Amino acid sequence: MKILVRAPNWVGDAIMTIPALQAIRAHEPNAEITILARRWVSALYQGQGLADHLLVMEGLADPSATLRAGHYDAAILFQNAFHAAWLTWRAGIPERIGYARDGRGELLTRAIPVPLLGEIPAHETYYFLELLRRAGWVARLPAVDEIRLKISPESRDRAAKQLISAGARPSSRRIAIAPGAAYGSAKCWPPARFADLAGRLIARFDADVVLFGAPSERDIAARIVSGMRHRAVNLAGETSIEDLAAYFSACDVFIGNDSGAMHVAAAAGVPVVAIFGSTDPDGTAPVTSRRTLVRVAPSCSPCFLRQCPVDHRCMTRIEVGLVEEAAGKWLEQRGRE
Numbered sequence: 001m002k003i004l005v006r007a008p009n010w011v012g013d014a015i016m017t018i019p020a021l022q023a024i025r026a027h028e029p030n031a032e033i034t035i036l037a038r039r040w041v042s043a044l045y046q047g048q049g050l051a052d053h054l055l056v057m058e059g060l061a062d063p064s065a066t067l068r069a070g071h072y073d074a075a076i077l078f079q080n081a082f083h084a085a086w087l088t089w090r091a092g093i094p095e096r097i098g099y100a101r102d103g104r105g106e107l108l109t110r111a112i113p114v115p116l117l118g119e120i121p122a123h124e125t126y127y128f129l130e131l132l133r134r135a136g137w138v139a140r141l142p143a144v145d146e147i148r149l150k151i152s153p154e155s156r157d158r159a160a161k162q163l164i165s166a167g168a169r170p171s172s173r174r175i176a177i178a179p180g181a182a183y184g185s186a187k188c189w190p191p192a193r194f195a196d197l198a199g200r201l202i203a204r205f206d207a208d209v210v211l212f213g214a215p216s217e218r219d220i221a222a223r224i225v226s227g228m229r230h231r232a233v234n235l236a237g238e239t240s241i242e243d244l245a246a247y248f249s250a251c252d253v254f255i256g257n258d259s260g261a262m263h264v265a266a267a268a269g270v271p272v273v274a275i276f277g278s279t280d281p282d283g284t285a286p287v288t289s290r291r292t293l294v295r296v297a298p299s300c301s302p303c304f305l306r307q308c309p310v311d312h313r314c315m316t317r318i319e320v321g322l323v324e325e326a327a328g329k330w331l332e333q334r335g336r337e
Helices: 011-016 018-027 039-045 063-070 082-090 124-134 153-166 191-205 215-226 241-249 260-268 320-336
Strands: 002-006 032-037 053-056 074-077 095-099 110-112 174-178 208-211 253-257 272-276 291-295
Touching: 002 018, 002 063, 002 082, 011 018, 011 039, 011 124, 011 260, 018 032, 018 124, 032 039, 032 063, 039 053, 039 241, 063 082, 074 082, 082 095, 095 124, 153 241, 174 191, 174 260, 191 208, 191 215, 191 320, 208 215, 241 260, 253 260, 253 320, 260 272, 272 320, 291 320
Parallel strands: 002 032, 002 074, 032 053, 074 095, 095 110, 174 208, 174 253, 253 272, 272 291
Antiparallel strands: none
16 A cells, blocks of 8 residues: 655654654555655654655655646645645546635545634644544544654764754753744744743753754744854754754753744753743643743733734743743753653
């Protein structure tokens, strides 16, 4: 059997599909599985043993022709978009399984009703697993307490050496900070507060602060660095998504907004301090026991907007001391290990 899986386009969503991808492999252990994904998502799945092949959307001149030539028996659509169903329909894949939404139900052979509020656990991990359950690919929803990425010792060692080359000290505690969020600025804690927080933690723990982010987040990282009295290692825009988990695994704690980087850090096994404002941790909290959620929710939260139309109170009400306390507990614990 040949199975095509269309992965979501968001990094955080891609991490949250991992239990469902593992369930597909368990259901069809002898199948040949191909994941179709955007470049930045495909890189996350590399070397994870979740699929036999990875197809990168950006590398396909004619995606429907490529899929047609693949002679797939079934397609599972974790991406919700109409285009995902249209593409597999155009490719003539006999079984096309996906949620019946975005006007695509007629293009699916198994148009699965979207779960109603309260029908399944709120976390998005279960949204992907429920698709498989309703399609008969899993008997029941498993409990998902941890999601982990495989990181080779070689990748971990290489990341540690690169951090030292960038200016981190070999024996210092390292604090990873990712101040951006691809979805929009409403998710982001103010850069000035990240700068204040970084200074406090450096002074308290003699730690190295390492800033991470996509190329589009270089400006946010630069604003944080300019507001600091201490030196930081600024790797915003300088790391690839393939190496991000290894970089995080070489750090002692991660601090960031509800973002793809947050989910990658949790899957890398590093303790996570996650700052939530406009979104709901019940749905998108990092899937790890090593986490602290920081949230001071006003009545308008969660709003799920990309930009705040008022005064960003869900984030400005989160004082630096709250995040410092959360990160400090993890750093103290790491110091005793």
